Amino acid sequence: MRLVVAGAAGRMGRTLVQIIHATKGATLAGALEHDGSKALGQDAGVLAGIGEIGVAVTANPLETLVKADGVVDFSSPVSTVQLAGLAAQARIVHVIGTTGLSAQDIGKIDAASRHAVIIRSGNMSLGVNLLAALVKKVAATLGEDYDVEIVEMHHRMKVDAPSGTALMMGEAAAAGRGVRLADVSARGRDGHTGARKDGDIGFASLRGGTVVGDHDAIFAGPGERLILSHKAEDRGIFARGAVRAVLWGQGKKPGHYSMADVLGLSDI
Numbered sequence: 110m111r112l113v114v115a116g117a118a119g120r121m122g123r124t125l126v127q128i129i130h131a132t133k134g135a136t137l138a139g140a141l142e143h144d145g146s147k148a149l150g151q152d153a154g155v156l157a158g159i160g161e162i163g164v165a166v167t168a169n170p171l172e173t174l175v176k177a178d179g180v181v182d183f184s185s186p187v188s189t190v191q192l193a194g195l196a197a198q199a200r201i202v203h204v205i206g207t208t209g210l211s212a213q214d215i216g217k218i219d220a221a222s223r224h225a226v227i228i229r230s231g232n233m234s235l236g237v238n239l240l241a242a243l244v245k246k247v248a249a250t251l252g253e254d255y256d257v258e259i260v261e262m263h264h265r266m267k268v269d270a271p272s273g274t275a276l277m278m279g280e281a282a283a284a285g286r287g288v289r290l291a292d293v294s295a296r297g298r299d300g301h302t303g304a305r306k307d308g309d310i311g312f313a314s315l316r317g318g319t320v321v322g323d324h325d326a327i328f329a330g331p332g333e334r335l336i337l338s339h340k341a342e343d344r345g346i347f348a349r350g351a352v353r354a355v356l357w358g359q360g361k362k363p364g365h366y367s368m369a370d371v372l373g374l375s376d377i
């Protein structure tokens with residue numbers, strides 16, 4: 110499968126170039142960055158630390174996508190929404206790892222998925238997707254006597270909060286309780302907030318150093334706490350998941366899929 114990496118000079122982009130290069134059945138057909146990026150014209154393999162592979166970074170998405178079967182995209186919300194439209198025109202698979210998307214952005218991605226196979230997840234790792242299924246089950250079992258708080262920590266360069274993974278955990282807990290996350294979400298507590306509201310799902314975000322991604326879903330009940338935890342140690346877990354997703358997507362019907370679909374976890 111001929112693949113394009115969007116955000117090719119970024120932390121995830123460089124990891125993806127390494128993983129695609131090492132994956133049988135996948136070849137790197139293009140590397141995208143934004144207009145004005147310092148990486149334009151550089152070899153994507155050199156940027157990724159694997160030596161020259163003959164794929165230069167460009168800022169021409171249309172020209173690049175028409176020569177590909179799929180695009181793996183960990184870039185920025187503006188770029189991801191634009192690429193979803195172009196992937197739909199080119200009828201190729203679009204894997205979206207970008208987080209910090211607004212409801213409006215997701216609406217546009219939904220519209221593009223009428224013509225393209227789009228696989229989107231706030232976290233592409235096997236461990237986190239399994240954890241989300243467990244969070245749903247535990248939330249359904251414990252009910253509202255146990256307060257749910259989601260705590261995440263990431264490296265100092267991360268630009269969005271709460272993380273996409275934290276929101277996935279929140280969605281899973283809300284689904285387990287049969288409520289909408291938007292109705293019960295408590296974010297950014299500060300000052301005299303009053304006591305916690307029954308049924309709230311709370312979020313707290315920490316930033317610092319080089320932390321790849323830590324997430325805890327805490328169920329705090331009367332006299333005990335249950336904590337479901339995931340610690341990412343290497344970005345390779347996200348990149349391998351994304352490559353697995355794009356290969357899975359080839360030949361599927363157009364639609365907006367999740368990593369749970371790819372991993373066969375949707376029914377848990």
Ligand SMILES: NC(=O)C1=CN([C@@H]2O[C@H](COP(=O)(O)OP(=O)(O)OC[C@H]3O[C@@H](n4cnc5c(N)ncnc54)[C@H](OP(=O)(O)O)[C@@H]3O)[C@@H](O)[C@H]2O)C=CC1
Nearest residue numbers: 116119120121142143183184188206207208231232233347
């Ligand atoms: N779903 C998952 O499993 C995971 C998701 N992520 C998410 O992926 C995204 C990227 O993360 P990370 O790699 O750490 O971030 P980086 O900032 O290191 O990488 C993003 C890259 O995309 C580039 N970019 C910005 N705009 C465009 C554009 N219009 N076209 C092409 N490239 C563009 C950036 O360029 P510049 O720096 O010059 O702005 C940068 O090189 C984030 O949203 C993050 O939360 C991260 C890890 C796992």
Ligand SMILES: O=C(O)C1=N[C@H](C(=O)O)C[C@H](O)C1
Nearest residue numbers: 208231232267272273274322
């Ligand atoms: O920006 C990151 O680094 C990460 N982003 C994703 C998120 O927002 O949850 C996934 C992972 O935690 C790393």
